Amino acid sequence: MSSGSTLMEIVMDGISRGAVYALVALGYTMVYGVLGMINFAHGEVFMIGMFACVYAIGVFSVAWGDHALLNLGLGILVAMIFSAAYGYANERIAYRRLRKAHALAPLTSAIGISTFLQYFIFLTVSKEKVPFPRFYSDFLTSHSLTIGPLEITYLRLAILGTTLLIMAGLFHLINRTRLGIALRATAQDQLMASLVGIPVDKIIAFTFILGSALAAIAGVMVAMYTNVLVFDAGYRVGLKAFTAAILGGIGNVPGAVLGAMILGLTEALTTLQFGSEWNDVTTFAVLMLVLLLRPRGLLGERVADKV
Amino acid sequence: MRMARWRPYLLGLLGLAAITFPFLWLQLAPDFDKNTVGVVWAPQHGLEFFGDMSTVFVIGFLIWVGVQVNRRFGLDKALAANAVWQKAGSIWTHSWAWLVVPLIFLIVPLSIRTDAMRAAGTAPWVSTSTLGLFTFVGLYMLLAVGLNITVGMTGLLVLGYAGFYAFGAYFFALSQQYFSFFPWWLAAPLAFVLGGGVGYLLGLPCLRLRGDYLAIVTLGFAEAFRELMRNLDVTGGDKGIVLKDSSIFRAFAGLSHSQVCYAVTALVLVLTVFLVQRLCHSPVGRAWIAIRENEVAAEAVGVPVVQMKLLAFSLSAAIAAVAGVIYGAKDGFVSPAMCEFQQSIMVLAMVILGGLGNSYGALLGAGLLYLVPEYLKVLPSAIQNSPALSAIVPGFVRDSFQHLSDYRWLLFGVVMVLMMLYRPQGLIGGSRRKTEMLHT
Numbered sequence: 093m094s095s096g097s098t099l100m101e102i103v104m105d106g107i108s109r110g111a112v113y114a115l116v117a118l119g120y121t122m123v124y125g126v127l128g129m130i131n132f133a134h135g136e137v138f139m140i141g142m143f144a145c146v147y148a149i150g151v152f153s154v155a156w157g158d159h160a161l162l163n164l165g166l167g168i169l170v171a172m173i174f175s176a177a178y179g180y181a182n183e184r185i186a187y188r189r190l191r192k193a194h195a196l197a198p199l200t201s202a203i204g205i206s207t208f209l210q211y212f213i214f215l216t217v218s219k220e221k222v223p224f225p226r227f228y229s230d231f232l233t234s235h236s237l238t239i240g241p242l243e244i245t246y247l248r249l250a251i252l253g254t255t256l257l258i259m260a261g262l263f264h265l266i267n268r269t270r271l272g273i274a275l276r277a278t279a280q281d282q283l284m285a286s287l288v289g290i291p292v293d294k295i296i297a298f299t300f301i302l303g304s305a306l307a308a309i310a311g312v313m314v315a316m317y318t319n320v321l322v323f324d325a326g327y328r329v330g331l332k333a334f335t336a337a338i339l340g341g342i343g344n345v346p347g348a349v350l351g352a353m354i355l356g357l358t359e360a361l362t363t364l365q366f367g368s369e370w371n372d373v374t375t376f377a378v379l380m381l382v383l384l385l386r387p388r389g390l391l392g393e394r395v396a397d398k399v
Numbered sequence: 400m401r402m403a404r405w406r407p408y409l410l411g412l413l414g415l416a417a418i419t420f421p422f423l424w425l426q427l428a429p430d431f432d433k434n435t436v437g438v439v440w441a442p443q444h445g446l447e448f449f450g451d452m453s454t455v456f457v458i459g460f461l462i463w464v465g466v467q468v469n470r471r472f473g474l475d476k477a478l479a480a481n482a483v484w485q486k487a488g489s490i491w492t493h494s495w496a497w498l499v500v501p502l503i504f505l506i507v508p509l510s511i512r513t514d515a516m517r518a519a520g521t522a523p524w525v526s527t528s529t530l531g532l533f534t535f536v537g538l539y540m541l542l543a544v545g546l547n548i549t550v551g552m553t554g555l556l557v558l559g560y561a562g563f564y565a566f567g568a569y570f571f572a573l574s575q576q577y578f579s580f581f582p583w584w585l586a587a588p589l590a591f592v593l594g595g596g597v598g599y600l601l602g603l604p605c606l607r608l609r610g611d612y613l614a615i616v617t618l619g620f621a622e623a624f625r626e627l628m629r630n631l632d633v634t635g636g637d638k639g640i641v642l643k644d645s646s647i648f649r650a651f652a653g654l655s656h657s658q659v660c661y662a663v664t665a666l667v668l669v670l671t672v673f674l675v676q677r678l679c680h681s682p683v684g685r686a687w688i689a690i691r692e693n694e695v696a697a698e699a700v701g702v703p704v705v706q707m708k709l710l711a712f713s714l715s716a717a718i719a720a721v722a723g724v725i726y727g728a729k730d731g732f733v734s735p736a737m738c739e740f741q742q743s744i745m746v747l748a749m750v751i752l753g754g755l756g757n758s759y760g761a762l763l764g765a766g767l768l769y770l771v772p773e774y775l776k777v778l779p780s781a782i783q784n785s786p787a788l789s790a791i792v793p794g795f796v797r798d799s800f801q802h803l804s805d806y807r808w809l810l811f812g813v814v815m816v817l818m819m820l821y822r823p824q825g826l827i828g829g830s831r832r833k834t835e836m837l838h839t
Binding site for chain 2: 153186200218
């Protein structure tokens with residue numbers, strides 16, 4: 093294999109990793125933009141999405157047999173609904189009452205929710221890794237498209253395509269629609285937004301629901317990609333996605349995508365150079381470097397402190 | 400009217416039941432031949448979960464009843480007006496009274512049984528296993544008091560506290576391999592300095608910023624440190640390092656190994672609580688509290704915010720490193736499992752349960768969260784041995800006690816959320832702290 097194709101492969105690998113991180117990082121960064129809090133339970137919502145999809149596929153295959161595309165499509169839909177419901181429940185139960193509290197309070201509450209959800213799945217579903225039903229991902233992983241020297245599996249194409257579509261939709265939503273205007277207004281000043289008639293509570297709930305649904309899509313993709321579901325998957329991916337959001341400047345939507353891509357490429361390079369067991373170390377090094385050089389993240393702007 | 404009041408709760412419960420339904424009542428049935436998956440209806444699964452949780456529900460219900468009774472009859476106000484209780488309360492505010500708690504911890508297992516007593520066959524006051532348990536409680540108390548400086552006093556969240564704990568332990572374990580003479584009492588002060596240094600370096604880039612960067616940076620540090628220890632050859636990978644006999648605690652002056660462990664932990668704990676408590680009542684402590692309450696205002700009145708935050712964080716890290724050395728010297732073995740995320744969460748839950756910003760609170764929280772699950776584990780056999788109790792207590796409750804230690808992390812999560820919602824000041828903590836936590 094020539095060095096050029098190896099490089100291309102690393103870039104491909106990095107971008108598809110980055111795409112998944114970006115989907116999760118968007119949820120972190122949107123909630124941070126609106127509420128100014130780190131939603132630590134977002135990674136667990138991602139993990140719930142993985143499990144909900146497999147459960148849904150199980151129910152459908154019992155109900156009307158194994159129809160790969162139909163069951164997978166409906167499974168992803170159910171995963172999105174479940175994750176959105178969990179995201180909303182988290183907001184309603186653990187964060188809404190603490191919106192005016194000291195910054196430490198919602199943060200602690202989020203960690204509590206995250207621990208709870210992890211061990212809820214640990215205790216009720218499985219303590220071990222659960223395999224993803226390969227029947228539903230085989231046609232995506234075994235077929236590939238060849239472009240010149242490069243071979244891309246359908247799954248990677250699907251990941252990239254879905255992510256691109258979602259990004260485009262999201263940018264449109266945030267920048268071009270009335271809902272997006274309301275969202276940005278809420279992020280800027282909740283009190284003023286409510287004075288001009290924006291239903292702030294509903295907008296915040298919508299942010300959680302949207303972010304959670306995106307995380308569910310990412311969850312299903314990761315489950316298909318790695319073929320395993322495990323109760324602490326959300327913690328690992330969530331940590332990476334959160335780091336990505338910080339790299340790009342937390343609260344900034346394009347920044348989250350940029351940070352995720354950088355992180356994905358770093359991981360792909362690390363895996364090639366040192367092996368995947370060093371991923372956390374290099375990720376941490378990149379995070380520290382960015383915080384030293386650009387403390388507000390790559391695209392983050394300086395905001396004045398409010399008393 | 401009453402129906403309307405309950406409707407949102409009812410709807411909420413129904414919603415929760417709906418979204419937890421598949422995980423509780425269904426079971427995945429993977430078909431490995433066709434690589435597909437099915438589900439089976441498995442009600443025993445959910446019943447087991449709720450059966451194991453029954454003790455928790457009972458305890459929760461009792462607490463709820465207590466709160467309602469208190470609200471109805473105003474017990475806490477009556478108690479606050481009572482002269483005896485006021486006097487008891489005022490002891491805490493006296494400058495030297497803080498010594499009471501660690502001293503009780505030191506004295507209670509008066510287990511310092513000499514060789515002569517052992518030879519005479521007097522029953523030990525405290526068994527070796529209990530002593531080991533209490534040594535662990537002491538270590539967690541040390542960690543909780545240390546974390547409390549950053550999280551409770553200064554109001555900065557640290558999520559990778561166990562990373563510093565493991566750093567201290569690995570520093571000790573690695574350096575004692577290269578020196579022929581490197582006992583724990585030499586390592587502990589060095590670990591204090593080095594741990595503080597690492598904390599300083601980590602805090603430097605992120606403490607200049609407002610916000611929650613410290614949380615994620617420390618979390619990343621703990622993860623990266625664990626990976627590093629797991630992958631390097633010198634650190635023995637997943638297996639960890641076994642320490643040389645010459646550097647760990649030894650039986651000394653008629654005290655057995657576990658007694659020495661206990662005594663050293665208790666002494667370090669008393670010393671730490673003393674220093675931390677003195678610091679908190681000094682101008683430094685006032686500066687920390689000012690930063691916690693309002694960083695911008697603190698800066699405006701001339702508090703050197705960044706230095707104070709750095710000091711708080713490095714001190715926390717240094718205390719954790721010392722705790723790590725003690726752990727290494729106690730068990731004679733260190734492994735990457737020491738800086739699992741769960742460790743950090745456990746210490747954080749202890750600080751939050753006891754009361755943020757209150758050293759007694761941290762001590763109490765550590766004691767409760769470590770001892771309650773441990774003792775619940777022992778309870779079933781105690782029930783089984785007593786015919787009267789085994790007649791009263793139903794079987795599923797007994798099982799519940801047994802399994803409750805599996806449910807420990809789940810409950811830590813619940814405790815953290817509930818404490819934040821209903822009692823953000825912790826078990827010990829005044830109304831001033833509550834106002835401060837809930838309104839900014």
